[in-house]
Amino acid sequence: xxxxxxxxxxxxxxxxxxxxxxxxxxxxxxxxxxxxxxxxxxxxxxxxxxxxxxxxxxxxxxxxxxxxxxxxxxxxxxxxxxxxxxxxxxxxxxxxxxxxxxxxxxxxxxxxxxxxxxxxxxxxxxxxxxxxxxxxxxxxxxxxxxxxxxxxxxxxxxxxxxxxxxxxxxxxxxxxxxxxxxxxxxxxxxx
Amino acid sequence: xxxxxxxxxxxxxxxxxxxxxxxxxxxxxxxxxxxxxxxxxxxxxxxxxxxxxxxxxxxxxxxxxxxxxxxxxxxxxxxxxxxxxxxxxxxxxxxxxxxxxxxxxxxxxxxxxxxxxxxxxxxxxxxxxxxxxxxxxxxxxxxxxxxxxxxxxxxxxxxxxxxxxxxxxxxxxxxxxxxxxxxxxxxxxxx
Numbered sequence: 001x002x003x004x005x006x007x008x009x010x011x012x013x014x015x016x017x018x019x020x021x022x023x024x025x026x027x028x029x030x031x032x033x034x035x036x037x038x039x040x041x042x043x044x045x046x047x048x049x050x051x052x053x054x055x056x057x058x059x060x061x062x063x064x065x066x067x068x069x070x071x072x073x074x075x076x077x078x079x080x081x082x083x084x085x086x087x088x089x090x091x092x093x094x095x096x097x098x099x100x101x102x103x104x105x106x107x108x109x110x111x112x113x114x115x116x117x118x119x120x121x122x123x124x125x126x127x128x129x130x131x132x133x134x135x136x137x138x139x140x141x142x143x144x145x146x147x148x149x150x151x152x153x154x155x156x157x158x159x160x161x162x163x164x165x166x167x168x169x170x171x172x173x174x175x176x177x178x179x180x181x182x183x184x185x186x187x188x189x190x191x
Numbered sequence: 192x193x194x195x196x197x198x199x200x201x202x203x204x205x206x207x208x209x210x211x212x213x214x215x216x217x218x219x220x221x222x223x224x225x226x227x228x229x230x231x232x233x234x235x236x237x238x239x240x241x242x243x244x245x246x247x248x249x250x251x252x253x254x255x256x257x258x259x260x261x262x263x264x265x266x267x268x269x270x271x272x273x274x275x276x277x278x279x280x281x282x283x284x285x286x287x288x289x290x291x292x293x294x295x296x297x298x299x300x301x302x303x304x305x306x307x308x309x310x311x312x313x314x315x316x317x318x319x320x321x322x323x324x325x326x327x328x329x330x331x332x333x334x335x336x337x338x339x340x341x342x343x344x345x346x347x348x349x350x351x352x353x354x355x356x357x358x359x360x361x362x363x364x365x366x367x368x369x370x371x372x373x374x375x376x377x378x379x380x381x382x
Contacts, residue, residue, distance in 0.1 A: 078221060
């Protein structure tokens with residue numbers, strides 16, 4: 001997606017060869033017009049997928065996923081990174097480990113918002129090792145739902161996430177695939 | 192806002208006289224069409240306010256705030272509840288206490304996303320005691336910015352938040368003002 005790649009080149013900043021700072025337009029300050037374009041681009045790519053729900057993980061995926069859900073006319077379900085005190089009812093839960101950060105968190109969703117026969121389109125801001133996406137696959141599986149597509153805003157193509165998800169049969173579509181980066185240069189796949 | 196009140200009556204659930212569960216359309220599963228209406232309603236109410244930024248607090252405020260920012264043609268800034276490891280640069284920070292929950296968290300924003308002369312429209316999902324809003328006022332003040340309006344999706348009108356904010360000179364606009372609630376009945380102000 002050209003508009004997104006230009007935003008990454010103009011406003012993104014590679015802190016090192018692994019961390020890409022895009023907090024001026026994606027995950028702290030948010031360019032909502034760009035996010036609407038992102039959502040509509042995902043919707044065009046996945047419109048024939050017979051999805052019943054758009055799912056994302058709080059909180060950076062919410063803006064692009066909300067515009068995707070609106071364009072597809074579907075409800076959005078935001079998976080939570082921990083159990084809220086006021087989340088009552090039957091919860092599905094899995095542990096997501098971040099190998100790069102050395103951290104882990106509980107990913108949760110209420111069973112009533114993800115059910116038998118649901119076909120999920122997962123939208124997330126980043127794909128690196130794929131651990132978060134596998135967490136969503138796990139919760140969908142617990143619910144009797146299937147993940148029919150994964151839309152990623154920025155893929156770190158030098159990380160193993162895409163290969164692992166494709167090996168699991170997933171249809172992964174990324175709007176910008178970063179092949180490599182240094183402080184001076186960000187290179188995309190297919191440039 | 193009629194459509195919102197109907198959603199609260201049909202899908203909301205008062206767990207007790209203080210906790211209103213709206214996670215089937217607002218903060219877990221999200222009705223994005225309703226959120227677009229919410230955003231456009233805030234935009235109409237605040238369109239003459241000469242705002243430069245829409246601000247919200249992660250994560251339940253993001254969807255309504257994104258649609259508000261889009262309708263007003265403004266950037267959205269999402270204040271964070273804790274410092275991310277990859278948030279670098281000059282951070283503004285304040286402590287927000289939740290009296291009802293007995294918890295507290297650090298609210299942070301990068302100084303580069305809130306500056307001298309900025310005029311902020313704060314959008315949030317709930318208003319109860321007003322502590323979160325006062326946290327945003329504090330960060331805006333540190334940045335040399337002003338908060339020129341506060342748009343709330345659901346106000347617990349039986350809590351002191353509105354009075355405290357109005358006493359501080361704030362223009363508070365809520366789309367649904369809950370006067371009282373029990374397990375069987377939710378009553379709005381002005382019904």
